[in-house]
Amino acid sequence: MSEAFDALREALLEAQAKLRDASDRALLIVISGVEGAGKGEVVNLLHHLLDARHVRTYGFGPPTEDERARPLLLRYLDRVPPRGTIGVFFGSYYADAMALGLEDGDASAFEHELALIRKIERMLAAERVTVLKLYLKLSKKEQKGRLEALARDPHTAWRVTAEDWALAAMHGRIQKVAERMIEATDAPHAPWNVIPAADARSRDRRVAKLVLEALETHVEPPSIPRVERAVPALEPLPPLAKLKNGEYKDELNALQERLARLLRSDAFTSAHSLVAVFEGMDAAGKGGAIRRVIDRLDARYYRVVRVAAPTEEERARPYLWRFHRQFPRRGHATIFDRSWYGRVLVERVEGFAAEAEWARAFDEIDVMEEELVRSGVIVVKFWLDVSPEEQLRRFEERARIPYKRFKLTDEDLRNREKRPLYLEAAAEMLARIDSAWAPFHRIPGDDKKAARLDVLRKLVAAVEARLREPSPAV
């Protein structure tokens, strides 16, 4: 490395130290471009110029068995750098997009992917992850010359593969697809930088300067104005039909058995997983309903996640990251006792999230759930209602019964006073994220047994309906 980079290195180290100290944002550098343009060299340069201890580089190849068992997008989102650090993606989600763009046939899958990337990068920007995207470019002639030079040098010949030559032969097509990709995903908060790469020295200087600029410039995240919507207040639901004597046990057993078999069926385990979300007022019966859902399931293939306060590692990442971590592998189920909907419920009502944060969550959640469903995950969401009278009765009962005592906290009683605010938040949530692909089921919870049967019925129906559909291309 030449001495000419020394001044740049000093400035980069200073800027990196500031990023670390402030720890209020992260920098994600995405490296893309044609073969032979020196993507690997650029990544090595970054490690050389920066403090490599706080840079984490991921080279993404074909997805591994474990990566394939979960929605593919998660392998990227899981690795978004924590605030205060720098991440480098090499062979990123843009490589997946390019592969789609190069497929024959209609471009709808490619365009869908580009739209998804736009949404994801907007979310990242709002979460204070600056995305710096570099596309290393060579003309057809330059690429040929460069690959030949690499192949001639005994020190680098091993780096030139047959695949590189095959890709070089497609130079024109690749350039066309890359142009569309760049055009469609260029945004002020996540701009593309196309870098002529024929001269390694000027390429490297350009990259170093762009990284310095990204570290020094505070990019204002895109402001997403809150779309105010008139949302009708939640009308009380009509009570569920009264159960006849003995009806509960029999139907419960039958539904539990059916669910257990569905979740061990080949149709499910080969292509699907289940995410079931339970939200609702305190004491609406979420816990009891969840117990009936899991009662006959094989404990090795599901887990119940109770959403608690985020940990340090989670707080350093975008809001949804801590839920991503819990999403099941194919053939498994995760049951959420409260969920990401906390953002637009408790965090909104209690003021833990700023309005800008919870207001954009509607869209972010929608995007995430659509992507889950597209990857084969069955997403079923429940909102359990409970009348104020029945809620009070249950709180009083909890205070009396020893082993239920631990379920009653002061917070429960405080939250009760804010009931109208919670109902208003729930109304907006139900109106806005009750998507066709991940419907919200509202269940009257005053009659516990009837509510449990209703939950199980809807869950079984959702899984059965999905398994009847043609298999998704996962």
Add this chain to the structure above:
Amino acid sequence: MSEAFDALREALLEAQAKLRDASDRALLIVISGVEGAGKGEVVNLLHHLLDARHVRTYGFGPPTEDERARPLLLRYLDRVPPRGTIGVFFGSYYADAMALGLEDGDASAFEHELALIRKIERMLAAERVTVLKLYLKLSKKEQKGRLEALARDPHTAWRVTAEDWALAAMHGRIQKVAERMIEATDAPHAPWNVIPAADARSRDRRVAKLVLEALETHVEPPSIPRVERAVPALEPLPPLAKLKNGEYKDELNALQERLARLLRSDAFTSAHSLVAVFEGMDAAGKGGAIRRVIDRLDARYYRVVRVAAPTEEERARPYLWRFHRQFPRRGHATIFDRSWYGRVLVERVEGFAAEAEWARAFDEIDVMEEELVRSGVIVVKFWLDVSPEEQLRRFEERARIPYKRFKLTDEDLRNREKRPLYLEAAAEMLARIDSAWAPFHRIPGDDKKAARLDVLRKLVAAVEARLREPSPAV
């Protein structure tokens, strides 16, 4: 679930709530036993009786691609429950041990595995993870009857596989191996409980009572008396040979090139990974040496880890857990800028770890490193010396040079005063964990350039030596 369990459930929920509140220990329940004995039913029972939101069950099957890419033991250790929670292992490391015990030929691999398990469980106990081990037992006749009954019932027939029958045919041999396994790994802090499983009801009551007992009894971790050893003080090393003019650049380039090629060779990427550890006095030149090690490496296949204060999630786990997380996949390298040796260096000297904690770390680290090496990891450790005069000179230089300023902290200056204590701790560390499989290289650091060459030479030699050995059975 019958009402007779209601009282037990109350007691279990109370005990579990206490475990959560205290968060000072974890319970790991290991389920083992013969096919048809109801291991799955017992796990489901636990989820039913406990608050399933704080129980995490892992069913371990054949290792996945990603699990195989790292030392196999890590898939268990990664999943040790955090303090305050309960973990259930189904098909645990005991299933691996049983498989080894059932292999034909000599029993040395089996016995090695059992010895390893003893050490791991002693470490877990010391880290306040109570291990409750359940072996569900059936006589040959009972097993046959039970499998036939399951196969007859249309609701359960699908659960009986051809493999179950094959295993049932080996009942006698399996029993013998299990007896040896139980005998060899039964310990006061991690006792085996052999449970007759022919009667499901009494099996379930027994399991529930054992779990309750484990939650309620505070098991004193095994006290491991510190073995005092006379350790000679660290004598200053003779300085490295002075480099001739121009010698540095040429040899550095040649060594970097050699290392880069070694780490991309088929011999390495197919069966090995590299863990390089850098320890040493402040300003001994660890950072500079690391930069020279990584200079020509492909950034996608290594990472530099700087050991910082543990996070919440890490503090809730055994000490070594946060390092396990960083161990590389096959074909990759992790370079540690400080490491688990902090336990017997800074944590010992500064009193962050109690004597009992750092004293047992010598053995724990030794076990971990041996297991890494056995799994194909190449472990190379460096201790960089620096004379007090040279150290002071470097501190003063750092204070002057702007981009080095951020490397100098008050802590550095304070640590300097404790030099004799650090040297004493280092002397004991070097004497005790300089194993044949993972040697510690002590490098005189006063001459930076000579030290960097020496580090690279030793690293290259260690990798080359390992690649010449016959491949391990990973």
